[in-house]
Amino acid sequence: MSSQYYRLEEIAGFVQGQCIGQADLRLQGLASLESAQAHQLAFVNGDKYLAQARSSQAGALIVTASLQAELDNHHHNFIVVDNPYLAFAILTHVFERKHTQRGIESTAQIHPSAIIAESAYIGHYVVIGENCVVGDNTIVQSHCKIDDFVEIGQQCFIDSHVTLTGEAKLGDRVRIHANTVIGSEGFGFAPYQGKWHRIAQLGSVIIGNDVRIGSNCSVDRGALNDTILEDGVIIDNLVQIAHNVKLGAHTAIAAKTAVAGSVTIGKNCIIGGGSAISGHLNITDNVTLTGMSMVTNNISESGKYSSGIGLFENQKWKRTVVRLRQLADVPLTQLVKRLDDMQSQIESLESTFKLRK
Structure with a gap:
């Protein structure tokens, strides 16, 4: 990570965001909501992260306008953008350590x-x-x-x-x-x-x-x-x-x-x-x-x-495999006939219920 500091207002400019709070706040890098410190920036990517954002020690948060309203009583420094995750992706390049040797x-x-x-x-x-x-x-x-x-x-x-x-x-x-x-x-x-x-x-x-x-x-x-x-x-x-x-x-x-x-x-x-x-x-x-x-x-x-079968508990998986093997042994014509019979029975029951009404 870069050791260079950037002002909050300057960082907001990189992502075409709105700077709210202490414009001259100096920040050194990005971090997760859980681990961020006062010199770092974190992003909030949806309502489900609000609880983590409220308790975060980050110096500033990248948020949408609606998220900023929810967090206004807990934090004072924000970069407001339409897409916090995209802003985060852009800023990773700002703080990335560059290979300068030629x-x-x-x-x-x-x-x-x-x-x-x-x-x-x-x-x-x-x-x-x-x-x-x-x-x-x-x-x-x-x-x-x-x-x-x-x-x-x-x-x-x-x-x-x-x-x-x-x-x-x-x-x-x-x-x-x-x-x-x-x-x-x-x-x-x-x-x-x-x-x-x-x-x-x-x-x-x-x-x-x-x-x-x-x-x-x-x-x-x-x-x-x-x-x-x-x-x-x-x-x-x-x-x-x-x-x-x-x-x-x-x-x-x-x-x-x-x-x-x-x-x-x-x-x-x-x-x-x-x-x-x-x-x-x-x-x-x-x-x-x-x-x-x-x-x-x-x-x-x-x-x-999709293809394949999702994870089963082992015994259920074994029973499923047995059923699949049994199904493979039944000729397709027999399966079609059984489905037709079931459909006929369902239609007969529906007709009976309608007559009773």
Whole structure:
């Protein structure tokens, strides 16, 4: 966290909020309602946090106008905004400790044909291959491998031990965290006479602007066409994106998700953690998959989808499994006939009640 102090009025200006209270109050950082001290700022993200806000020791609170009215008797310093959570997100960048170092460390190995912007930073033991490009104000941390013909845009952050290969092209303001591999060989093999014959992957990976990829992820290069991550895609840790996948703009994917080859996922989708998506499927825009969903068919309509069974107490789970197995043994025609019989009985009862009235 930054050690720099900002005045309350100055902070309100960063988020286009209204400053109420002591305009010259000096604040050093952000904290939770529970742990905030007099030199720190906290945010209140709804009525359910009012009790915590009333007892908070924070020097000032980020609130909506209605929340400020509720807290006026307990606190005196506020930044009033329409969306406290968004204001908090903006201010994290104000108080974040910035990487200000620029230049190339002596232990880095850079091919003479590579083009490195003067304002970039290249850390210790980074290896950069032929005809690579690293843009202005981009930071490449220690022990990264940037293979031949890889291009990185401006203001990117490449964390330690990241590998960029497969002639990948990164846009501006891309963040890739530790141990992730971009452009690795896709899982392509042709079966013949009991053996698997490797298919050389000839495509690349194209990453748009403002993309964030967590640590320990793999994004495979395409077999022929490119793997594509459009602008604003965000990916959590431990995610596998296979070859020729296309992720639409501003789609979010949570941890431990696996997306098989040649899947197209639309814009503004949310993929819950632990999900698995079978190959060669199309998922339209604005789809939400809840955690641990298994997708085996195309999704052509926007909405929220789930699969799997939620947690049971163990004995109930065992009984449910037995019933499911029994259900699987009953032919579908018998189930349909039973449902028809039940429907007929319900209709007969309804008619009887109407006659009695």
